[in-house]
Amino acid sequence: MKEKRILIKCMAAVIAFILTVSIPARAETISKVLVPLDKEIYSVILPVLSEEGPSPFDFIMDPQNLIYLTNAAAYGGGKVEEGVNLLFHNHEGDYDFSSFSDRLKVYNRSTVPVAVTISARISNLGDIELVDSPDFTEGSGCRLYMALTDDEGHEIPLVEGEEVSRTIEMREAPDNAYCYRIDENTGTYEYTLSTDPENIDFDSYSFGLVGGCSADGDWWSISARPKVEVTWKVEPLEDESADGEEELQEDIGDEDAKKIDEDMDDAYSVSDNSLQEEAGDSEELEELQESDKHPDDETDSIFEDEDDDDLSPIEDEDDAGSDENGSIWN
Numbered sequence: 001m002k003e004k005r006i007l008i009k010c011m012a013a014v015i016a017f018i019l020t021v022s023i024p025a026r027a028e029t030i031s032k033v034l035v036p037l038d039k040e041i042y043s044v045i046l047p048v049l050s051e052e053g054p055s056p057f058d059f060i061m062d063p064q065n066l067i068y069l070t071n072a073a074a075y076g077g078g079k080v081e082e083g084v085n086l087l088f089h090n091h092e093g094d095y096d097f098s099s100f101s102d103r104l105k106v107y108n109r110s111t112v113p114v115a116v117t118i119s120a121r122i123s124n125l126g127d128i129e130l131v132d133s134p135d136f137t138e139g140s141g142c143r144l145y146m147a148l149t150d151d152e153g154h155e156i157p158l159v160e161g162e163e164v165s166r167t168i169e170m171r172e173a174p175d176n177a178y179c180y181r182i183d184e185n186t187g188t189y190e191y192t193l194s195t196d197p198e199n200i201d202f203d204s205y206s207f208g209l210v211g212g213c214s215a216d217g218d219w220w221s222i223s224a225r226p227k228v229e230v231t232w233k234v235e236p237l238e239d240e241s242a243d244g245e246e247e248l249q250e251d252i253g254d255e256d257a258k259k260i261d262e263d264m265d266d267a268y269s270v271s272d273n274s275l276q277e278e279a280g281d282s283e284e285l286e287e288l289q290e291s292d293k294h295p296d297d298e299t300d301s302i303f304e305d306e307d308d309d310d311l312s313p314i315e316d317e318d319d320a321g322s323d324e325n326g327s328i329w330n
Contacts, residue, residue, distance in 0.1 A: 039191045041178065044114060044234045045107035056102040057228050060087045061144070061213045072097055086144075086211040103151065103206035106234070108170040109197070111178065113237045118207045118230070119165035120148045122158045126224025132157040134212040142217035146228060150207040158228070169237065170203040177202070207232075 049055055060067065067087055068080040075089065078096025088101040108114050122130065127142065134145040148156045148164060156164050179194040193200065209228065 039111070041109070041111045041191070042236050043109040045109065046232065046234065047104035047106070054089070056088065056104065057209050057230055058089065059211060061085065061219070062087055063213060063215045063217065063219050067097060084212070085215055086213045088209070099212055100149070100210050101208040103208040105204055105206040106170070106232070108203045109173055109177070110236065111172055113172045114170050114234050115167055115237055116170055116205055116232065116234045117165055117167040118148060118150070118232050119163050120158055120209070120228060120230045121163045122146055122160065122226055122228050124224055124227045125160060127222060128224055128226060130158065130160045136212070136214040138216055140214045140217065142219055142222055143214040144211070144226060145213070146209060146211040148207065149210045151205065155210065168205055170205060174201050
């Protein structure tokens with residue numbers, strides 16, 4: 001079993017500036033050094049298994065506990081977990097053969113969080129009954145239990161004819177995981193790990209299988225060889241904050257659109273009323289001015305008590321109405 005570093009995607013929003021440094025004492029000038037200020041890295045370490053070699057998920061059904069009684073002599077010897085009827089060949093841990101497979105591990109070295117999905121499916125069961133519990137009772141027949149498990153304590157039983165899966169979110173790399181280093185030959189900056197990966201607190205997740213089978217079934221009559229397929233995939237998580245703001249704006253628009261329209265209608269209604277009142281004032285003023293050109297007894301009595309200063313507020317009011325209308329319509 002080996003691991004392979006897979007670079008999924010690397011995108012950079014690069015902002016550069018020109019840095020000019022003058023050092024009079026040495027009469028040297030460094031100019032036009034481009035420094036990237038922001039960078040996103042999608043990098044996940046995934047387990048890689050050989051298609052030709054043994055798989056950590058290969059298992060042996062041993063209803064009579066012969067492997068334990070013989071110390072796995074038929075398989076080169078080793079320490080065997082006691083009381084177990086289904087065994088995985090382990091290369092790590094306390095046992096060489098146990099009911100738990102070796103765990104495969106995923107590391108997230110990305111500068112963004114990622115989602116990891118582990119899926120498992122079982123086939124070729126034949127006459128074997130797949131059950132959802134490892135607690136077998138006497139006379140239960142040929143029964144098999146197989147489940148997907150992980151380092152977080154989850155155990156998901158496999159279901160015949162279906163794929164079971166679990167998705168977990170892995171946090172992004174810590175802030176100090178990457179840094180800029182200058183290439184002395186080219187004068188450019190590279191965004192690389194700040195130290196050895198073993199010294200950086202990258203998020204990790206491990207998974208495997210656990211299983212068992214009944215001890216008293218008529219296993220001599222079983223010719224089927226069950227097969228378990230385990231797959232894994234990883235995807236970068238999108239920024240939910242922007243989506244949340246967009247949804248919030250959309251919700252606010254749906255709820256308040258009608259109210260906003262009503263408020264705008266009220267504003268225009270007030271404006272129309274104001275215009276009508278001002279139009280009435282203007283008509284009254286024109287009538288008064290016409291009366292001034294052709295005075296009779298009634299108009300003379302009005303203007304005898306009014307002077308020029310008294311007409312100015314009417315003109316100011318008309319001007320103020322124009323300003324107000326301008327502020328509404330601009």
